[in-house]
Amino acid sequence: MTARRPDGLTAVLLAALLTVWPSGRRIAAQDTSTIDRGVRIGIIYRPGVRPGLVMLPRTGMGLDSVRAIVARDLDYGDRFEVITLPGGDSIRLATSSTAPRGTSTRRSGSGTAATGGAQAGTLNYPLYQALGADFALDITAAGDTTVATLHDIAAAGIRRAVRAKLPRPGDPDFRQAVHRLADQAVQAALGTPGIAATRILFVKDGKVYQIDQDGADQKLVSSTDRQAMSPAWGADGRHFAYMEFQAGKGWLYLQEMATGKRTAVSTTGSALDFTPAFSHDGQTLAFSRATEEGTDLYTINVKNNCCLRRLTVGRFSDNLSPTFSPDGQRMAFVSTRPGLPQIYVMAADGTDQQLFAPFDYGVTGSSNAPEWSPDGQSVAFHRDVAGTLQVFVLDVRTRTVRQLTSVGRNEDPTWAPDSRHLAFVSDRSGYRQLWIIDLDTGRIRPLLQQSGARLPAWSPRLSEAPSTTP
């Protein structure tokens, strides 16, 4: 754990790096932008905004894809300033102990390689501190086990080593296993897990697809040719509900993610049922039902497939798009009772209905598609602003709203399990596709470069059978 290298050597290495550093940057600049790209070191990085994290590069260990996936997960998680080390030379200098064969041999000889923590002692903490890093993540292999070692730079030691037996690259479970490893690294560093092991369901051309949060592994999941809408995750991430047009009605279906097996919700088929939403205990499915009387909210117990219950009686107004608070006590929804659709809230049994997101009568446009954040503090929705839609967030406690987007048309926000990222539909690039925004930093990235994707639903954290040991 402690640095065994003589202080003199450290000083020499640091000096060597500093001398090489400017030339490294110059070469990079002369070369192409590929090396220089993404470099945020020292003055570019604003210390204190986000902790800096450096991914330790290693060559020849066959974990390049793992390292690349994890690095991207950490970047997309927006919790770290991910520091990319430029140029191979400076890296070797920076992590001198990993390169020379002599060091490696000595480490093996000491018998600590099996624990995966041996290289800890050789890490040059002052150097990384100088680079603005608070954490360093080292991914290595020990036999068939992949070890992610998180170094705490300031404390000059290992915070935690996470081990996982990863499937082979190419295995359908490989990427998710790597994502879970990344999430554990985030957990080790910050005490809260990342959102790497999550997926997003969306609708395109009337079919439901899934895609990993990093844009990989897009896959068709709806199992019929009928037109589908409004996918919604079950809280365990193992199944989802969606609506399907069938013989002039709207049917609600439940489908298992793993098997694709689907079953119709028992009371469906008599009317136009749509916008299903699960309670967080998985017991209750709330949905909208359009009949001759208009559209109203209902719930059904999906565990026992019973107990249809009507929550609203709109008569001359419509009530739709329910979303449960995480504690299951309340439900936000859309109501047209003020003339235009606006965001309302009620107790989960349908009592105590009241306006939720404030609006100026005659001024504020239609508000739709609410989704309650997993931490319970916010409700995201979209609102018509000057003829186009923008994403808003309602603060549940203060009941104030703030507008998140302003470029193009932005709609149907859905929360990541960390309650700080939202996926939404935007045409800011010229056509409608899915984007992800980080509410803390304002950073926005496209999720997939495909036209026509809509109605996204972000999964909870997806766990598999535990494949890691503490």
Next chain:
Amino acid sequence: MKSVSLLLALGLSAAVITAASCGGNPAPQNPTPNADSAAAAERARQDSINAAQADAERQAAAERERVENQRRADSLAALARSSEEVRATLAAMIHFDLDKSNIRSDDMGALDRKVAILQANPELRIRIGGHCDERGSDEYNLALGNRRAQSAKQYLVSHGIDASRIETQSWGEERPLVDGHDENAWSQNRRDEFEVISGGDNLRRS
């Protein structure tokens, strides 16, 4: 034929009269009317008249039937033609203003014509499908499309059509009539469509 039978009848009566007058040639006595022969002559005369009348009636009936058949054929063709017109009138779409579900005054005539057709064809059942343009929220549009279908149904029901003959459904913005992202396309896509469920053969106009 008529003249021939008339001649025949006249000739027959003439023969009877001649025979009677030539009966007693040498002594022209007051002719003694032979009751039998007079009755026979009268009977024969009546018979021939009856036969002629029956014949004439048969002729007239045949003619009437021919004309009637012709008329019926003509009207069937006309009915088929008008059934197409009726079908088109029935299917004529109505349109809505942005984010509205009330029937526009310029569409009331179209709905009134549908009322007449529904009244003239009691077996006819229809389905109204409400549609929206792409500008509104995707899921809210399902509720709005439902309102639009219900508006048309309520109009028809309030004009005397049995509610059980009209089904409704909403497609939201999922089935645009026109692809396009301008007001021209949007205004065409904000619509109700009317389709026949059953009883749509040989629709009567009124």
